[in-house]
Amino acid sequence: MEHTTQPADRQNAVEVRGLLKHYGETKALDGVDLEVRRGTVLGVLGPNGAGKTTLVRVLSTLIRPDAGTAVVAGLDVLRQPRELRRVIGLTGQYASVDEKLSGRENLYMIGRLLDLPRRAARARAQELLERFSLTEAAGRAVGTYSGGMRRRLDLAASMIGRPAVLYLDEPTTGLDPRTRNEVWSEVRALAREGTTVLLTTQYMEEAEQLADELTVFDRGRVIAGGGIDELKAKVGGRTLQIRPADPDELHRMVGALAQAGLSGIGGATADETGGLVNVPLLSDAQLTAVIGLLGERGFAIAGIDTHLPSLDEVFLAVTGQKSSSLRRPAGDGSGPENAFEGVAA
Amino acid sequence: MSAATTTGPTARPAAEGRIPPRAHLRHIGALTRRNLLQIKQDPQSMADAVLMPIVLTLLFVYVFGGAISGGGGVDAYVNYILPGLMAMGGLNIAMAVGTGVNTDMATGVMDRFRTMPVARSSVLIAKIVVETGRMLVSTAVLLCVGFLIGLSVGTSAPNVLAAVALSTVFGASLMWIFILIGLSLKTAQSVQGVAFLVLMPLQFGSSVFAPPETMPGWLESFTAYNPLSSLADAARALINGGPVADSVWKTLAWTAAITVVTAPLAVRKFRDKT
Structure with a gap:
């Protein structure tokens, strides 16, 4: 960070306590507590209508909560x-830049609105255009930009004031995979420089790629949180995947494991398309026991792997909600009309 | 932790007035520049300001002039219609403010401004500054066309300028109404639709195009209270000569009344929405 107004002793860049925001019957935020440690990326994961956008709008002073407190960079959201x-800085789902102005003019205008002197505003615009690879298109109206360029300009616009805390509200929703990767690498670079980032997303992969910690939202509540591995471990154990050298032995292998009746190991299953035997594990001892048993019985093993549950599975486990709904690209998730319909956790 | 401060739903955000006046002016400047660049990028948006007065003047003078002036000739009608068109010009431009505000709200740009240390009112003020400029351009074009086709000033240059100023001030007061409409409706198209519904009777049920004495009684009394009639009468008297005071005072009173009522409503609506 080049400069921020953050007190050096404060551990958390964002502290939210008991945040409440109701729209009629819909509880967009229903008592949310969360923290973002300074210099880290917090991923806020949840389906449409879970309250992610409402949270970002409260934290960026766009709407007032019904109750609760939020302190960002040492400043009270309601009082200061x-x-x-x-x-x-805020980059929302929709590019919040002026389509009729050129990229350069957009950045210059924002610099001036942030009280930079003319020359400094010009220099800062140029610097960010270079950084976000927009120099060639700098003079063109933003309306002619591709989706990815627009999103990059939006990020650049959010960075003009060198914010201590950056909110990214579903920054890659609607982008193609290549453009998404461009945005991801920019976000990683910002995080490396020490910007605290609060990122909302519906994409498991995005959270896994960018976030240091994760908060899972559903129906205006935090339903799970922690480090990504921590969260996975909490939700379920590992799965041991064994690939027999001879695919025809899949079912014999499953049968052997079932017969052996190793303590605590239930339900080994055969995955015929993958040519794998899946064994749910609860401990390392079980892993050793399974491999030992298969060796004793003379099975030829071509490969073994253990894998933690994916974030889709994590979400399924904590909300009882099918993960497919998470990727439904409908609505903006901000309004009460997007009230999330699903099975309660 | 300092997060322990509890704040109820009744607490208001810190007063925006704390933005220093110089910074406020700078913000208005930056946003005015933005609106000017928008026009530069999209020159067609100037068409209504430049072409409308030309088209309307030629249309009314040559199509209706002979009929309406009742034998007085086209030349006499030029001097009747032109001050009227001057009065009306502000309406169409004011309408553009409504659609502009609506568009800003619909896109994310407004959110961007609101997350920055900028007084919200500067967005509105910048828009009004630019549209007032557009109104002046439009009026200048109108006067040029008028002089080309035989407008003769019966008074003096300062009186003509006074007529321009009066039209502009009245037009600016109308902007608040359209800001209010722009903030109340969902899309720019609906803003335009509603605006036309309001404008048509105001424009034609006035002394802008034809003397009210020729209208049926009920319509004549409507035109008597129509602020546009007062403005048209005032502009006519200022350019052609004749008693000025009554219509000018009426116009100023309307301007003040419209501003006093609709400006706070518009600003409140703007605050609520933003």
Whole structure:
């Protein structure tokens, strides 16, 4: 960070306590507590209507909560909104740049609105255009930009004031995979430089790629949180995957494991398409026991692997909600009309 | 932790007035520049300001002039219609403010401004500054066309300027109404639709195009209270000569009344929405 107004002793860049925001019957935020440690990326994961966007809008002073407190970069969101607006940046689901202006003019205007002197605003615009690979298109109206360029310009616009805390509200929703990778690498670079990032996403992969820690949202509540591995471990054990050298032995292998009746090992299953035997594990001792048993029985093994549950599986486990709904690209998830319909956790 | 401060739903955000006046001016400047660049990028958006007065003047003078002036000739009608068109010009431009505000709200740009240390009112003020400029351009074009086709000033240059100023001030007050409409409706198209519904009777049920004495009684009394009639009458008197005071005062009173009522409503609506 080049400069921020953050007190050096504060551990958390974002502290949220008991945040509540209801729209009629819909509880967009229903008592949310969360923290983002300074210099880290927190991924807020949840389906449409889970309250992610409402959270971001409260934290960026766009809406007021019904109750609760939020302190960002040491500033109270409710009491010091004007000071706070100097140290935050927001990139939403929709590009919030002026389509009729060129990329350069957009950045210059924002620099001026942030009270940079003319020359400094020009220099900062140029610097960010270079950084986000937009120099060639700098003079063109943003309306002619591709989706990825627009999103990059949006990120650049959020970075003009060198924010201490950056909110990214579903930054890659609607982008193609290549463009998504471009945005990801920019976000990683910002995080490396020490910007605290609060990222909302519906994509498991995105959270896994970018976030240091994860908070899972559903129906306005935090339903799980922690480090990604921690969360996975909490939700379920590992699965041991064994690939027999001869695919025809899949079922014999499953049968052998069932017969042996190793303690705590239930339900080994055959995955015929993958040519794998899956064995749910609860401990390392079980792993050794399974491999030992198969060796004793003379099975030829071509490969073994253990794998933690995917974030899809994590979500399924904590919400009882099918993960397919997470990728449904409908609505913006911000309004009460997007109330999340699903099975309660 | 300092997060222990509890804040109820009644607490208001810190006053925006704390943005220093110089910074406020700078913000308005940056946003005015933005609106000017928008016009530069999309020159067609100037068409209504430049072409409308030309088209309307030629249309009314040559199509209706002979009929309406009742034998007075086209030349006499030029001096009747032109101040009227001047009064009406502000309406169409003011409408553009409504659609502009609506578009800003619909895209994410407004959210961007609101997450920055910028007074929300500067967005509105910048828009009004630019549209007032557009109104002046439009009026200048109108006067040029008028002089080309035989408008003769019966008074003096300062009186003509006073007529321009009066039209502009009145037009600016109308902008608040359209900002209110722009903030209340969902799309720019619906803003335009509603605006036309409001504008058509105001424009034609006035002394802009024809003397109210020729209208049926009920319509004549409507035109008597129509602020556009007062403005048209005032502009006519200022350019052609004749008693000025009554219509000018009426116009100024309307301007003040419209501003006092709709500006706070528009600003409140804007605050609520933003």
